[in-house]
Amino acid sequence: xxxxxxxxxxxxxxxxxxxxxxxxxxxxxxxxxxxxxxxxxxxxxxxxxxxxxxxxxxxxxxxxxxxxxxxxxxxxxxxxxxxxxxxxxxxxxxxxxxxxxxxxxxxxxxxxxxxxxxxxxxxxxxxxxxxxxxxxxxxxxxxxxxxxxxxxxxxxxxxxxxxxxxxxxxxxxxxxxxxxxxxxxxxxxxxxxxxxxxxxxxxxxxxxxxxxxxxxxxxxxxxxxxxxxxxxxxxxxxxxxxxx
Amino acid sequence: xxxxxxxxxxxxxxxxxxxxxxxxxxxxxxxxxxxxxxxxxxxxxxxxxxxxxxxxxxxxxxxxxxxxxxxxxxxxxxxxxxxxxxxxxxxxxxxxxxxxxxxxxxxxxxxxxxxxxxxxxxxxxxxxxxxxxxxxxxxxxxxxxxxxxxxxxxxxxxxxxxxxxxxxxxxxxxxxxxxxxxxxxxxxxxxxxxxxxxxxxxxxxxxxxxxxxxxxxxxxxxxxxxxx
Amino acid sequence: xxxxxxxxxxxxxxxxxxxxxxxxxxxxxxxxxxxxxxxxxxxxxxxxxxxxxxxxxxxxxxxxxxxx
Numbered sequence: 001x002x003x004x005x006x007x008x009x010x011x012x013x014x015x016x017x018x019x020x021x022x023x024x025x026x027x028x029x030x031x032x033x034x035x036x037x038x039x040x041x042x043x044x045x046x047x048x049x050x051x052x053x054x055x056x057x058x059x060x061x062x063x064x065x066x067x068x069x070x071x072x073x074x075x076x077x078x079x080x081x082x083x084x085x086x087x088x089x090x091x092x093x094x095x096x097x098x099x100x101x102x103x104x105x106x107x108x109x110x111x112x113x114x115x116x117x118x119x120x121x122x123x124x125x126x127x128x129x130x131x132x133x134x135x136x137x138x139x140x141x142x143x144x145x146x147x148x149x150x151x152x153x154x155x156x157x158x159x160x161x162x163x164x165x166x167x168x169x170x171x172x173x174x175x176x177x178x179x180x181x182x183x184x185x186x187x188x189x190x191x192x193x194x195x196x197x198x199x200x201x202x203x204x205x206x207x208x209x210x211x212x213x214x215x216x217x218x219x220x221x222x223x224x225x226x227x228x229x230x231x232x233x234x235x236x237x238x239x240x241x242x243x244x
Numbered sequence: 245x246x247x248x249x250x251x252x253x254x255x256x257x258x259x260x261x262x263x264x265x266x267x268x269x270x271x272x273x274x275x276x277x278x279x280x281x282x283x284x285x286x287x288x289x290x291x292x293x294x295x296x297x298x299x300x301x302x303x304x305x306x307x308x309x310x311x312x313x314x315x316x317x318x319x320x321x322x323x324x325x326x327x328x329x330x331x332x333x334x335x336x337x338x339x340x341x342x343x344x345x346x347x348x349x350x351x352x353x354x355x356x357x358x359x360x361x362x363x364x365x366x367x368x369x370x371x372x373x374x375x376x377x378x379x380x381x382x383x384x385x386x387x388x389x390x391x392x393x394x395x396x397x398x399x400x401x402x403x404x405x406x407x408x409x410x411x412x413x414x415x416x417x418x419x420x421x422x423x424x425x426x427x428x429x430x431x432x433x434x435x436x437x438x439x440x441x442x443x444x445x446x447x448x449x450x451x452x453x454x455x456x457x458x459x460x461x462x463x464x465x466x467x468x469x470x471x472x
Numbered sequence: 473x474x475x476x477x478x479x480x481x482x483x484x485x486x487x488x489x490x491x492x493x494x495x496x497x498x499x500x501x502x503x504x505x506x507x508x509x510x511x512x513x514x515x516x517x518x519x520x521x522x523x524x525x526x527x528x529x530x531x532x533x534x535x536x537x538x539x540x
Contacts, residue, residue: 051483055492062496081465101499109492116488133412140409147399156469157395161409164391164462168413171451175416178447182423214500221507228514235521 010227013087017220025217031210038203046200055113057203061211062106063127066134069099069215073141074166077159087223089155092162093145094222098215100138106131126180130173137165247332248340255344258317265313270352273306277360288365295364296425299374300381300418302360303353307385308410310349312403314341314393315467324397325471334467335460342383342390342459350382366429369437373428377441380448381421387455388413394466420447 039057046053073092080088110128111121122128145158196204259266280298281291318324318341327337357378361371392409396402424444431440482489 045483050485052485052488054482054485054489058492058496098503101503105496105499108495112488112492112495116485133415136408136412140405140412143405143408144395144399147396147401147405149400153398153469153472157399157466160391160462160466160469161395164458165413167454167458168416171416171454172412175419175447179419179423182426214504218503218507221511225507225511225514228511228518232514232517232521235518235525 010086010230014224014227017224021217021220024213024220028210028213028217031206031213035203035207035210038206043200043203044197049117052113052116053200055109056200057207059106059109059113060204061208062102062109063131064208065102065211065215066099066106066131068212069095069102070134070137070162070166070169073099073162077162080155080159081163089159090223090226091219092159093155094219094226095215096138096142096145096158098218098222100135100142102211102215103131103135103138107135124180126177129176129180133172133176134169137169141165248336248343251332251337251340252344252347255341256347259344259348265310266348266352269306269310269349270356272309273302273353274356274360276302276305278363281363292365292367292429295361295366296370296374296422296429298364299357299360300421303357303378303382304385304414304418306353307349307382307389308407310345311389311393311406311410312396314345314390315397316393316402319397319470324467328468328471334464338390338394338460338463338467339456342386342463345390346383346386350378350386353382354378366425369431370425370429373437373441373445374425376445377421377424377448380445380452381417384417384448384452384455385414387452387459388417390459391462391466394463394470397466397470417448417451420444420451424448 035057039054043054043057045051073095076088076092076095079085080092107128110131114123114125114128115121141158141162144161145154148154148157277298280294284290284294315324318327328334354375357374358371361374366374389406389410391413392406395409396405399405421444424441427440427444428437431437480486480490
């Protein structure tokens, strides 16, 4: 609890953010550069999928982020509803577009990988389908958050939805897997084998770290921006009050 | 318990006074399902094969249509605020509202389903499983839908929002609901029908239990937010 | 030269791979740019409010000071 409250103070949070942000940004650029270099130059083409396997280095981290950010939103929502933590709502609100962006990327790159591998832009593969449903959960969360006159109500409603959605994700995942094994399309090739060579695993992991750092950078800037906006609202209200 | 029954009977009274609400979901269900043979052709084997999917999808959409009004009238005329201030536990009140909603939409859909099954050439074994699956599945549709209905109270464009919020959460019910009937239709021996459909039906039951747990909590929280 | 075209063709998967990477770059930089733009806009507006507030405060002080 004390950790929570230490960061609950917006000014302290801003100070900490300003200290941390340059370092995280630097690390993001470094890991992104290293990951990109490795995924194009040091990792070998797959013996089955050839060069197209290079899409994996952005597709899989995007899919990880899609899940990771939704989990973060759900945790922030719990903090918002139970402890009424002032920064939790901002974190959830700032995270949603980033998560939706990564979910979109996971779908789009999956489709671009699927076309040469499966011969179709879209197949109802269990994982792709789950990610598609997750994308709609994101869209619903964002739409609900912005559907109210009062931002506060939108935040709280979206928090409830995020928690309900999070509880449902395992159920949805399980049901889609079940559905997919019942109606297995004949031509589907597994996108990745059970074991993965270190020369492919390393770029994948580094890209995963780079994407996570990128999320943190954008998230911190967005929260900072939201905090300023809260101050602006106060000023605007003062101006309106004075006018009356 | 008494408060629960009070709310249910009040909602039923209101529903019977406004008969159009009561018939709209069923009418939508039957009419939409009837369109498919015209779109796909009258071949009996094809219709029998796709019947489970069509019945479940149209039932789901029919429930979706009725969700917006689930709490809206109470929200607009202020009786929701009274409900929150009253001594009744809000969780129980949510369950009562959902139960009344199921009685006025889910139950009529179940009663109409055999008619559509007949039109689509479904055999009697599959029809039995269809009914069991719908008895287990439609309450979940009402329960999950109630969460979206409470969350969108007072929202701009609430009616457009509800489908977006609810459809991802409906997918497991749809999958297992259709799966149960498919399993029944694919079983070759007469005795294996129930055994084949069993896992799907159990999973539908599990979803119902989870929704029974989540909906009162989330619904009550959302109702409190809506009047704050 | 041939090396470069070889690299770009990516064993004939080039179109898919480069589209995927460009799309990723576009979405990620789009997120970053819109975020930074909003921050800049908010910062500018906040400064505006603060200068107005400071100037009204100062003029208020002056008035009090000149009062006999």
